[in-house]
Amino acid sequence: MLYNSGAEKCCASIPRRLLRCDVWLLALHHTAKRKMASTTRFNEYQVIGRKQVTAAEPNPALYRMRIFAPNTVVAKSRFWYFLKQFRKVKKATGQIVQVNQIHEKKPTQVKTFGIWLRYDSRSGTHNMYKEYRELTRTAAVFACYQDMAARHRARFRSVQIIRVAEVATKDVRRPYIQQILAKNLKFPLPHRVQRAASKRHESLFIAKRPSTNA
Secondary structure (H helix, E strand, O other), X not given: OOOOHHHHHHOOOOOHHHHHHHHHHHHHHHHHHHHHHHHOOOEEEEEEEEEOOOOOOOOOOEEEEEEEEOOHHHHHHHHHHHHHHHHOOOHHHEEEEEEEEXXXXXXXXXXXXXEEEXXXXXXXXXXXXXXXXXXXXXXXXXXXXXXXXXXXXXXXXXXXXXXXXXXXXXXXXXXXXXXXXXOOOOOOOOOOOOOOOOHHHOOOOOOOXXXXXX
């Protein structure tokens, strides 16, 4: 029951259709909140799996993948999805050997990341290369998913991250990243407000009109 006995007495005068609407809105709110929590951050996982050991194949080959997912459950699911496509090994006849989370070595340093990806659109499958300036690999992948959703209406299930690598300054391809890497980069300050050093030097009226372009 969603309402306790005290709440039932208080809500006795409210029509049943309004109560049903309230319950429906509350459930919708919790569903949206859960979906938002699962897609706001990605982690990088290393998933290792193989076929199950049998008498015919006592030492099956190990397969390792780096997968970006919000949690280990989604990471394992994506692992079996890709492995079934590439090596014809499915979850029913396989086993997960190990799942490790990979952390960024220098999470406070801004880097340029190149992302090679493949996504399914309404007209076909396309390969793509994108570059992002972020602190971590997971932040770059999250920005990539947001960018693909905004520009190409690509869902999470439609995007396949092939490779994520840090790109040197000399190897940057995209103009929107190259303009940020200029040597003597300067940004104008169009609205500079001159303020008094302390409150006792402030005045409500001044003799000359202030200029914010200096």
